[in-house]
Amino acid sequence: MSDNVMDQIVSLCKRRGIIFQNSEIYGGQNGFWDYGPLGTELKRNVRNAWYHDMVASHDELTVLEGTPKAFSMVGIETALIMHPRVWKCSGHFDLFNDMRVDCRECRARYRADHLRIKVARSDDGTPLAAWGFMPGSDEFDWSGAGDKKLAKSVRERCEGEISVDAAPMTLANYTASLQPSEDSGEIAEHLIPRCPNSSCRGPLTEPREFNLMFKTIVGALGTEDDAAFLRPETAQGMFVNFKNVVDSSRVKVPFGIAQVGKSFRNEITPRNFTFRSREFEQMEMEFFCHPGESQQWYTYWRDRRFAWYKNLGISDSKLILRDHTQEELAHYSIGTADVEYAFPFLAEGEYGELEGIAHRGDFDLRSHMEGKLVADANGCLVVEQDEHGQPKYRGSGKDLSYFDDQTRERFIPHVIEPAAGADRATLAFICEAYTEDEQPDEHGKMQKRVLMKLDPRLAPIKVAVLPLIKKEGMPETAQAIYRDFKAAGINAVYDQQAAIGRRYRRQDEIGTPFCMTIDGETATDGCVTVRDRDSLKQDRIPIKGLVGWVQERLK
RNA sequence: GCGGGUGUAGCUCAGUGGCAGAGCGUCACGUUGCCAACGUGAAUGUCGAGGGUUCGAAUCCCUUCACCCGCUCCA
Numbered sequence: 001m002s003d004n005v006m007d008q009i010v011s012l013c014k015r016r017g018i019i020f021q022n023s024e025i026y027g028g029q030n031g032f033w034d035y036g037p038l039g040t041e042l043k044r045n046v047r048n049a050w051y052h053d054m055v056a057s058h059d060e061l062t063v064l065e066g067t068p069k070a071f072s073m074v075g076i077e078t079a080l081i082m083h084p085r086v087w088k089c090s091g092h093f094d095l096f097n098d099m100r101v102d103c104r105e106c107r108a109r110y111r112a113d114h115l116r117i118k119v120a121r122s123d124d125g126t127p128l129a130a131w132g133f134m135p136g137s138d139e140f141d142w143s144g145a146g147d148k149k150l151a152k153s154v155r156e157r158c159e160g161e162i163s164v165d166a167a168p169m170t171l172a173n174y175t176a177s178l179q180p181s182e183d184s185g186e187i188a189e190h191l192i193p194r195c196p197n198s199s200c201r202g203p204l205t206e207p208r209e210f211n212l213m214f215k216t217i218v219g220a221l222g223t224e225d226d227a228a229f230l231r232p233e234t235a236q237g238m239f240v241n242f243k244n245v246v247d248s249s250r251v252k253v254p255f256g257i258a259q260v261g262k263s264f265r266n267e268i269t270p271r272n273f274t275f276r277s278r279e280f281e282q283m284e285m286e287f288f289c290h291p292g293e294s295q296q297w298y299t300y301w302r303d304r305r306f307a308w309y310k311n312l313g314i315s316d317s318k319l320i321l322r323d324h325t326q327e328e329l330a331h332y333s334i335g336t337a338d339v340e341y342a343f344p345f346l347a348e349g350e351y352g353e354l355e356g357i358a359h360r361g362d363f364d365l366r367s368h369m370e371g372k373l374v375a376d377a378n379g380c381l382v383v384e385q386d387e388h389g390q391p392k393y394r395g396s397g398k399d400l401s402y403f404d405d406q407t408r409e410r411f412i413p414h415v416i417e418p419a420a421g422a423d424r425a426t427l428a429f430i431c432e433a434y435t436e437d438e439q440p441d442e443h444g445k446m447q448k449r450v451l452m453k454l455d456p457r458l459a460p461i462k463v464a465v466l467p468l469i470k471k472e473g474m475p476e477t478a479q480a481i482y483r484d485f486k487a488a489g490i491n492a493v494y495d496q497q498a499a500i501g502r503r504y505r506r507q508d509e510i511g512t513p514f515c516m517t518i519d520g521e522t523a524t525d526g527c528v529t530v531r532d533r534d535s536l537k538q539d540r541i542p543i544k545g546l547v548g549w550v551q552e553r554l555k
Numbered sequence: 556g557c558g559g560g561u562g563u564a565g566c567u568c569a570g571u572g573g574c575a576g577a578g579c580g581u582c583a584c585g586u587u588g589c590c591a592a593c594g595u596g597a598a599u600g601u602c603g604a605g606g607g608u609u610c611g612a613a614u615c616c617c618u619u620c621a622c623c624c625g626c627u628c629c630a
Contacts, residue, residue: 006623012566015566021621021622024603024621026603026620027620027621028620028621028622030620030622095630102627205556212629212630233630267629268556268629269556269627269629273622276629330630345623356630419630439590439591440590441592442591447590448591449590449591466589468589469586498591498592499589499591499593500587500588500589500590501590501591502590502591502592505591515589520588529589531590536590
């Protein structure tokens with residue numbers, strides 16, 4: 001396959017109405033994508049395959065292989081905008097809303113509120129230069145490569161005594177202490193704080209809000225106090241509704257709550273087609289279980305989710321299950337694994353994340369009970385405190401523990417979270433399906449063919465109904481068959497335009513698994529030719545059984 | 556965020572200061588006998604956007620947006 005296979009895929013997606021760039025006629029928007037008519041069908045099929053497997057077809061009476069006991073699964077659909085305190089307790093607010101400064105040269109990034117500034121002054125107190133350092137790190141010693149340059153520039157400005165402030169300032173205080181130049185309104189070049197890295201000392205940027213959450217305002221007259229956030233994950237909808245679901249739907253632990261929906265992250269660098277987008281769709285499930293069984297459930301869900309992709313056609317050679325190393329694990333997590341796919345835009349041997357399966361302990365429910373949690377010196381989760389010794393972000397105060405009537409035990413359930421990206425899965429299925437091969441044309445000459453080997457369950461169009469020629473009653477018969485498929489809820493197309501070979505290729509390109517051709521013999525034998533997309537094999541199938549024949553292959 | 560590259564019809568691209576082009580695709584009519592047929596005809600462009608230079612700009616300059624590659628970042 002060619003190196004630019006990703007270009008081919010992007011081009012095919014646009015040409016055939018699978019994925020378009022958002023607001024394209026206005027020049028497009030980085031990180032946002034639209035699904036066209038065929039893409040919408042494909043993505044809905046992905047979503048439905050997930051929901052069907054997780055919830056709709058789940059048998060809660062049977063103990064499934066590899067599980068300790070039977071369990072329930074329910075669906076939920078929660079709002080995109082949640083109470084701001086949800087994100088404070090979940091940790092997203094602090095994690096996603098820092099003011100940052102970057103070094104323009106070495107590009108290191110620092111939290112603006114952590115950075116301290118030291119200033120070198122002449123004897124009359126005029127500032128000559130300023131540089132940052134992180135508290136506790138090495139101080140300025142005029143010896144680093146960058147420091148020598150800085151020292152030289154300071155010397156050029158002052159021949160007399162130079163002193164360095166004993167007390168460091170915060171970045172905000174330093175900036176406030178400067179007089180902006182009268183003509184430009186900007187800080188003089190030599191007073192721009194320099195990078196904390198003593199071998200760099202490049203100029204730092206202005207503090208910039210580093211909002212990974214999209215901020216919005218609730219209420220027409222809203223002010224900053226009414227700031228709210230578009231959800232950066234769907235999971236919190238399940239956690240905050242845990243009690244509602246338990247109280248309303250007669251589920252018993254263990255059970256799962258599943259949700260498919262949009263999430264938003266203001267990514268710095270959206271890249272690689274839809275792989276990293278600012279608006280994306282997640283398919284997440286939170287599985288609540290007894291702490292003592294959580295390890296077993298974690299293993300179960302990890303393996304089951306990995307198998308799901310393979311079952312829908314992702315090849316073994318391109319899919320890996322990668323357990324996170326100890327360093328990668330969140331402090332509250334006992335285990336996390338990623339399902340990763342070898343996307344064509346990645347280098348050989350690299351994989352991109354499709355789904356993360358995480359053992360989250362009781363972190364989430366406890367956070368929403370008690371407040372934002374952090375690990376203490378012993379690695380135990382404790383409520384993070386502010387400078388006054390009060391909880392930094394208070395939780396809801398509601399009791400989210402669970403009482404098991406049979407064992408007479410009360411506990412906070414542990415959570416196993418398989419969190420999948422619907423757009424990433426869709427993209428993986430597209431990439432996996434994209435195939436170029438060679439097939440003989442009517443003269444026996446080999447011709448390049450582009451096809452999408454999508455699993456029939458995922459294919460946007462299941463069946464194409466094609467009269468071999470536009471006369472002798474073939475179109476009428478074909479149209480009747482087409483209507484049978486539509487009536488049965490099977491997505492079919494009718495096409496009598498152009499030669500039969502061309503029509504087959506059109507369907508190949510969008511992954512239609514079955515083409516049904518009505519020919520001269522149909523009128524006498526009541527059969528059509530069914531042509532298989534991948535093998536090009538043809539079979540005669542009676543019209544009467546056609547719908548059932550297709551339904552059988554969509555299970 | 557930084558550096559490099561690219562942006563012209565639905566797609567792939569040619570066009571380096573003087574009439575906006577090709578191939579494929581799409582549509583119509585005719586033809587058709589199972590794997591990209593053929594014939595005839597047609598539609599399709601603010602040359603990514605904004606500004607400037609020029610008698611004249613797709614072409615030169617500036618700004619900006621998007622995409623690709625490499626860094627950086629990444630739940």
